Amino acid sequence: MYLVAGTSKLTCKGREAAAICRPQGSDAVVAHCWYRRKREATPGAERRRSTVKAEVPVTTTDERVLWVDAPSRKYPIIFRNKPSLHDSELFAPHISGNSVLIVTNETVAPLYLHRLREGLSRCPQVDRVEECILPDGEEYKTMDSLRAIIDVCMQKRLDRKSTLFALGGGVIGDLTGFAASVFLRGIPFIQVPTTLLAVVDSAVGGKTGINHPLGKNMIGSFYQPHAVIVDASTLKTLDPRQISAGIAEIIKYGLICDEEFFNWCERNVSKMVSLSPGAIQYAMERSCQCKAAVVAADERESSGYRAILNLGHTFGHAIEAATGYGTWLHGEAVAAGMVMAAEMSRRLGFIDEQVVRRIEAILTEAALPVRPPPSMNVETFLTYMAMDKKVERGVLRLVLLERLGKAIVTANYERQVLVDTIEYFRRLYQEQPENYERRLAHLRPK
Numbered sequence: 001m002y003l004v005a006g007t008s009k010l011t012c013k014g015r016e017a018a019a020i021c022r023p024q025g026s027d028a029v030v031a032h033c034w035y036r037r038k039r040e041a042t043p044g045a046e047r048r049r050s051t052v053k054a055e056v057p058v059t060t061t062d063e064r065v066l067w068v069d070a071p072s073r074k075y076p077i078i079f080r081n082k083p084s085l086h087d088s089e090l091f092a093p094h095i096s097g098n099s100v101l102i103v104t105n106e107t108v109a110p111l112y113l114h115r116l117r118e119g120l121s122r123c124p125q126v127d128r129v130e131e132c133i134l135p136d137g138e139e140y141k142t143m144d145s146l147r148a149i150i151d152v153c154m155q156k157r158l159d160r161k162s163t164l165f166a167l168g169g170g171v172i173g174d175l176t177g178f179a180a181s182v183f184l185r186g187i188p189f190i191q192v193p194t195t196l197l198a199v200v201d202s203a204v205g206g207k208t209g210i211n212h213p214l215g216k217n218m219i220g221s222f223y224q225p226h227a228v229i230v231d232a233s234t235l236k237t238l239d240p241r242q243i244s245a246g247i248a249e250i251i252k253y254g255l256i257c258d259e260e261f262f263n264w265c266e267r268n269v270s271k272m273v274s275l276s277p278g279a280i281q282y283a284m285e286r287s288c289q290c291k292a293a294v295v296a297a298d299e300r301e302s303s304g305y306r307a308i309l310n311l312g313h314t315f316g317h318a319i320e321a322a323t324g325y326g327t328w329l330h331g332e333a334v335a336a337g338m339v340m341a342a343e344m345s346r347r348l349g350f351i352d353e354q355v356v357r358r359i360e361a362i363l364t365e366a367a368l369p370v371r372p373p374p375s376m377n378v379e380t381f382l383t384y385m386a387m388d389k390k391v392e393r394g395v396l397r398l399v400l401l402e403r404l405g406k407a408i409v410t411a412n413y414e415r416q417v418l419v420d421t422i423e424y425f426r427r428l429y430q431e432q433p434e435n436y437e438r439r440l441a442h443l444r445p446k
Ligand SMILES: O=C(O)C(=O)C[C@@H](O)[C@H](O)[C@H](O)COP(=O)(O)O
Pocket: 201, 202, 205, 207, 216, 217, 249, 306, 307, 309, 310, 313, 389
């Protein structure tokens, strides 16, 4: 299906990269700032930005590119629908040195490492492809894993022109990016995300880092990749729980900056869950557009604007840390956290009950938890939330919903409202434990 591009602007702040795709029916994609390209990812082509309205056939387009115009680096997100990791022409334009290191994990390596290795080995300038395979899971986003990557960099004598490749999900991307930012004071790295969450969120925007037992992502850097290369065919091997976790972040974009996109998500959630090609492609692209626009406007979260991307994360990070990293997937914790943030927004009079119910409904349909773990009480939440990176002068700034499609970052709330919000979920559990558990039932062991 072909559709003529819309001209409406993204409702969140940002540069012109924010030109919007408007969905016109189920599997439709309308492109505006997007443009079809074939192998244009050369450094020379880098500064180009299309203002051409393109008509894009949803299922036959084999490559689409969005630029992230961050102040520290401008880089492409390249989307391929078909298996492409073996395609040297996709990677060669982004590699300057003769050695590369692929960082991946024990789950992804047997599936895709050989393909990426083949693709990189065939790049004319590359004569060494090294690898570092880490255990899989959020619980390994640690100093030890960082050290393991740096050890390989040292042992294999990588130099300042070497490029690190992050092949995997958010943990691999964050770890590899952090290693790239500190090894030799910074070498290039490329994100090759293989989970939905990494595609729509963690691979884009340059937040890298590791966890501390007391707080998530507490040690890290802002360090943009040289490119994000998405082979969407890798999503087919994802566990359903991982797909749902990615959908949580997709829904987040609708909530924080694009009500129409949220409405579209409501209509298309089952298609996203089943990875229906047109729907998931649109959802990924729209999410990356939203993120690119926010990152372009506030790369280092210095104005505070970027913090809107943290909706649900203050509660969610507390859940991840308190339950032990890896027990809840990041996207699952964010889903429950977004419901808590919505409930608090309701209590402050920003949104009404019906909006909270809609948020719960869409997350439930995506097989995501909409309640925090019953093991966490007010004190546990507040202890972990006190470590949040949005704390300033001892005061926790929260991301709340001013309305559907608009998030605000504020310290202007009564602490008691926060306490009451957490208490409310405790009470729900005490009053109706079975009903409550049902809403957490999909948290099957990993
Ligand atoms: O990119 C951002 O900024 C975000 O907040 C996106 C989040 O979804 C992501 O999980 C991020 O890594 C969280 O960052 P943090 O600063 O809260 O650790």
